[in-house]
Amino acid sequence: xxxxxxxxxxxxxxxxxxxxxxxxxxxxxxxxxxxxxxxxxxxxxxxxxxxxxxxxxxxxxxxxxxxxxxxxxxxxxxxxxxxxxxxxxxxxxxxxxxxxxxxxxxxxxxxxxxxxxxxxxxxxxxxxxxxxxxxxxxxxxxxxxxxxxxxxxxxxxxxxxxxxxxxxxxxxxxxxxxxxxxxxxxxxxxxxxxxxxxxxxxxxxxxxxxxxxxxxxxxxxxxxxxxxxxxxxxxxxxxxxxxxxxxxxxxxxxxxxxxxxxxxxxxxxxxxxxxxxxxxxxxxxxxxxxxxxxxxxxxxxxxxxxxxxxxxxxxxxxxxxxxxxxxxxxxxxxxxxxxxxxxxxxxxxxxxxxxxxxxxxxxxxxxxxxxxxxxxxxxxxxxxxxxxxxxxxxxxxxxxxxxxxxxxxxxxxxxxxxxxxxxxxxxxxxxxxxxxxxxxxxxxxxxxxxxxxxxxxxxxxxxxxxxxxxxxxxxxxxxxxxxxxxxxxxxxxxxxxxxxxxxxxxxxxxxxxxxxxxxxxxxxxxxxxxxxxxxxxxxxxxxxxxxxxxxxxxxxxxxxxxxxxxxxxxxxxxxxxxxxxxxxxxxxxxxxxxxxxxx
Amino acid sequence: xxxxxxxxxxxxxxxxxxxxxxxxxxxxxxxxxxxxxxxxxxxxxxxxxxxxxxxxxxxxxxxxxxxxxxxxxxxxxxxxxxxxxxxxxxxxxxxxxxxxxxxxxxxxxxxxxxxxxxxxxxxxxxxxxxxxxxxxxxxxxxxxxxxxxxxxxxxxxxxxxxxxxxxxxxxxxxxxxxxxxxxxxxxxxxxxxxxxxxxxxxxxxxxxxxxxxxxxxxxxxxxxxxxxxxxxxxxxxxxxxxxxxxxxxxxxxxxxxxxxxxxxxxxxxxxxxxxxxxxxxxxxxxxxxxxxxxxxxxxxxxxxxxxxxxxxxxxxxxx
Numbered sequence: 001x002x003x004x005x006x007x008x009x010x011x012x013x014x015x016x017x018x019x020x021x022x023x024x025x026x027x028x029x030x031x032x033x034x035x036x037x038x039x040x041x042x043x044x045x046x047x048x049x050x051x052x053x054x055x056x057x058x059x060x061x062x063x064x065x066x067x068x069x070x071x072x073x074x075x076x077x078x079x080x081x082x083x084x085x086x087x088x089x090x091x092x093x094x095x096x097x098x099x100x101x102x103x104x105x106x107x108x109x110x111x112x113x114x115x116x117x118x119x120x121x122x123x124x125x126x127x128x129x130x131x132x133x134x135x136x137x138x139x140x141x142x143x144x145x146x147x148x149x150x151x152x153x154x155x156x157x158x159x160x161x162x163x164x165x166x167x168x169x170x171x172x173x174x175x176x177x178x179x180x181x182x183x184x185x186x187x188x189x190x191x192x193x194x195x196x197x198x199x200x201x202x203x204x205x206x207x208x209x210x211x212x213x214x215x216x217x218x219x220x221x222x223x224x225x226x227x228x229x230x231x232x233x234x235x236x237x238x239x240x241x242x243x244x245x246x247x248x249x250x251x252x253x254x255x256x257x258x259x260x261x262x263x264x265x266x267x268x269x270x271x272x273x274x275x276x277x278x279x280x281x282x283x284x285x286x287x288x289x290x291x292x293x294x295x296x297x298x299x300x301x302x303x304x305x306x307x308x309x310x311x312x313x314x315x316x317x318x319x320x321x322x323x324x325x326x327x328x329x330x331x332x333x334x335x336x337x338x339x340x341x342x343x344x345x346x347x348x349x350x351x352x353x354x355x356x357x358x359x360x361x362x363x364x365x366x367x368x369x370x371x372x373x374x375x376x377x378x379x380x381x382x383x384x385x386x387x388x389x390x391x392x393x394x395x396x397x398x399x400x401x402x403x404x405x406x407x408x409x410x411x412x413x414x415x416x417x418x419x420x421x422x423x424x425x426x427x428x429x430x431x432x433x434x435x436x437x438x439x440x441x442x443x444x445x446x447x448x449x450x451x452x453x454x455x456x457x458x459x460x461x462x463x464x465x466x467x468x469x470x471x472x473x474x475x476x477x478x479x480x481x482x483x484x485x486x487x488x489x490x491x492x493x494x495x496x497x498x499x500x501x502x503x504x505x506x507x508x509x510x511x512x513x514x515x516x517x518x519x520x521x522x523x524x525x526x527x528x529x530x531x532x533x534x535x536x537x538x539x540x541x542x543x544x545x546x547x548x549x550x551x552x553x554x555x556x557x558x559x560x561x562x563x564x565x566x567x568x569x570x571x572x573x574x575x576x577x578x579x580x581x582x583x584x585x586x587x588x589x590x591x592x593x594x595x596x597x598x599x
Numbered sequence: 600x601x602x603x604x605x606x607x608x609x610x611x612x613x614x615x616x617x618x619x620x621x622x623x624x625x626x627x628x629x630x631x632x633x634x635x636x637x638x639x640x641x642x643x644x645x646x647x648x649x650x651x652x653x654x655x656x657x658x659x660x661x662x663x664x665x666x667x668x669x670x671x672x673x674x675x676x677x678x679x680x681x682x683x684x685x686x687x688x689x690x691x692x693x694x695x696x697x698x699x700x701x702x703x704x705x706x707x708x709x710x711x712x713x714x715x716x717x718x719x720x721x722x723x724x725x726x727x728x729x730x731x732x733x734x735x736x737x738x739x740x741x742x743x744x745x746x747x748x749x750x751x752x753x754x755x756x757x758x759x760x761x762x763x764x765x766x767x768x769x770x771x772x773x774x775x776x777x778x779x780x781x782x783x784x785x786x787x788x789x790x791x792x793x794x795x796x797x798x799x800x801x802x803x804x805x806x807x808x809x810x811x812x813x814x815x816x817x818x819x820x821x822x823x824x825x826x827x828x829x830x831x832x833x834x835x836x837x838x839x840x841x842x843x844x845x846x847x848x849x850x851x852x853x854x855x856x857x858x859x860x861x862x863x864x865x866x867x868x869x870x871x872x873x874x875x876x877x878x879x880x881x882x883x884x885x886x887x888x889x890x891x892x893x894x895x896x897x898x899x900x901x902x903x904x905x906x907x908x909x910x911x912x913x914x915x916x917x918x
Contacts, residue, residue, distance in 0.1 A: 065771070075683035083637055083682060164650045166643045218654075221684050239769055241693045242683040243876050244868035247769055268765060270866040275752075275764070283756055285763050462879055466631040467648055473630070514645035
């Protein structure tokens with residue numbers, strides 16, 4: 001989609017010719033995130049839609065216990081040390097950010113009094129400064145008032161490199177200043193179209209100054225509050241055993257009326273996804289289960305138990321194959337997979353295209369994922385129900401054969417193609433996971449018919465995804481011809497996500513294979529686009545650029561997007577949740593309740 | 600006796616050191632690091648990982664890390680978990696009561712099954728009782744705990760809907776209600792472990808009793824006109840129990856180490872599940888602490904078993 005088209009669409013929404021929801025759906029179809037699309041509208045002066053969460057609770061408490069299963073239990077409850085989402089979710093029960101993303105990409109205020117807009121004077125100096133007004137009358141669980149000092153302190157705490165906070169990227173380049181007790185300014189070095197990063201969603205949780213101020217920098221690990229969180233959230237802390245259980249009780253002084261509904265909350269960890277699904281869907285022992293990576297077939301059988309149902313929430317996770325365009329087998333200038341080297345087959349785009357034609361995404365969706373995955377052509381996420389009709393992907397063995405023939409790869413006596421004495425034998429690696437091994441098998445079968453011999457390799461996930469420099473099997477080194485994994489588009493903005501293909505981010509020996517361009521794609525044109533997007537002030541132009549960049553990597557076949565994986569959760573039939581694919585499961589925990597009769 | 604004890608204790612020191620070196624080396628050489636989860640998140644800059652590696656001292660050479668660990672350990676500092684940033688001893692203490700309760704109860708139950716069944720079988724070898732007991736014992740130790748565990752869940756939780764299959768360390772109830780709930784949630788994991796253990800021990804008790812029951816002094820006791828009951832209990836069982844005591848003592852470290860698989864199936868938050876989580880996430884300090892303590896306990900209980908043996912059997916002298 002071109003910039004002009006995009007502008008016309010926004011205008012249509014503004015004049016109410018096009019419903020806001022359809023606009024967001026179209027942009028998501030082009031590979032943008034819903035929050036990004038929503039930001040475009042906000043910038044154009046179209047107000048957030050007010051998705052009234054139909055909360056039916058009439059009084060605080062009285063709802064009994066909310067029992068949730070997290071098969072990987074939270075291991076720490078400091079939101080800024082959180083190694084993974086499980087820890088962020090655990091922290092989110094107690095801590096809150098200024099605002100969250102709902103499922104339509106709306107920014108919804110939590111600790112903020114309102115969402116900053118140009119109209120209410122929240123966006124100043126042409127996008128360089130954001131003014132947040134804070135909600136008044138909010139107290140921490142220990143009774144101390146929540147003020148601008150806490151917000152400023154959170155920024156100071158996180159940006160200190162000695163504290164090694166995982167959220168540092170969001171805070172290190174901004175400046176936060178206090179205007180009065182209930183107003184803060186977040187200033188960026190340059191105009192920033194996507195400003196809703198600090199103090200928003202999973203990485204934006206505010207921590208109390210009065211409890212953390214003696215423990216900043218290297219001392220941060222010693223803070224007793226790390227284990228006994230004191231936040232502003234709907235539930236107060238009761239007990240925590242790392243990796244096992246988090247217990248909370250209703251916050252009697254919560255700042256939203258009639259909330260929370262439940263008297264207590266429990267997050268139980270341990271076990272595996274299948275038995276978690278069973279405890280919610282089949283026996284009803286628990287109310288809610290996180291991340292049910294279980295075959296849809298099994299889930300359906302459990303749902304027949306009649307106790308719970310599966311929630312499928314579209315999000316930004318993509319299962320994809322990376323094709324190695326460098327030589328992973330021979331050392332060039334002292335390293336395997338050097339950017340200076342060329343892959344014997346995949347350096348030819350036609351071969352890469354043939355490979356992509358051999359990925360039977362439809363079978364993967366039908367036979368492996370069911371409701372829990374959608375075949376996709378885009379790298380930036382793309383749930384099926386929003387899919388634009390313009391993007392396409394194909395599974396076509398004949399076409400792949402023709403392409404390979406034309407590229408000079410002739411079949412040998414054993415049916416394997418060869419050219420210049422090199423046989424078309426590829427190593428295709430991924431992490432150990434039953435679903436992935438099935439996907440590998442599907443690709444291998446098709447490849448065989450095209451005269452390509454795939455050697456399937458699977459590496460234990462804890463090794464594959466580690467940054468261990470000494471290990472040859474990490475995904476960062478990518479010492480194989482193809483590899484497959486899921487990348488999580490956790491940030492609602494595409495900037496960091498699309499960094500994965502800039503040449504300065506190439507993962508190699510010099511940076512201990514720690515950088516993000518793992519496919520080692522080098523394309524000056526892409527770099528130029530990425531650079532221009534970064535400094536682009538106009539959000540519409542910027543969005544158009546990201547769409548172009550997405551097309552570029554997909555059409556160059558350096559990656560083969562396979563399956564867009566929505567979030568799969570299990571919930572009791574009576575439990576009403578407010579889930580968002582762009583934020584944490586618990587982002588709107590205060591609105592969860594149980595219906596008195598099955599709905 | 601004093602000399603013997605001293606000598607044994609002295610040999611423990613190099614053994615413990617050797618074990619720690621081997622454990623540390625294996626863990627250090629094992630692939631992976633504790634930051635796998637962060638690596639997948641594009642929002643975490645690589646500097647954070649590098650910073651953490653430095654803070655945790657992961658970039659130093661192995662021998663340096665080992666001596667740092669040893670020195671801290673001698674001071675009673677077990678280090679802290681790379682994953683939860685909590686002190687390792689806090690983590691272990693929070694998990695220990697559950698493991699002691701569940702595994703301990705299962706061992707006691709196993710003994711309570713194995714002793715009477717084993718002795719009775721030996722007193723009447725090749726009777727119907729013995730044959731049935733033997734068959735069940737073979738079935739018992741051929742079935743792995745993960746299988747019986749799932750079988751129990753399928754039967755008692757899903758088909759009959761009698762028992763919960765998620766174990767909770769923090770039960771909300773108090774008083775009698777607490778005991779009822781505790782019983783309901785612990786019975787399955789305890790039975791799974793107890794039946795497996797009892798099966799093996801029954802065979803052992805039986806053969807130990809058979810060895811003794813044929814000895815001359817038993818015949819003497821019988822010919823004195825003693826009742827069969829007191830012959831078996833006072834004369835046979837006492838002597839037959841000597842090797843069994845050793846076996847049970849050697850099994851005690853397992854009570855600390857937990858049962859990895861059973862704990863995972865029933866979500867029992869014990870040492871076993873702590874260990875497996877730590878291994879999966881490459882949380883070296885926790886793995887090191889749990890395995891090292893287990894190793895020390897094995898050595899300790901070996902010593903205790905040897906001493907007990909001499910005490911029970913006066914023919915053995917310590918030199």
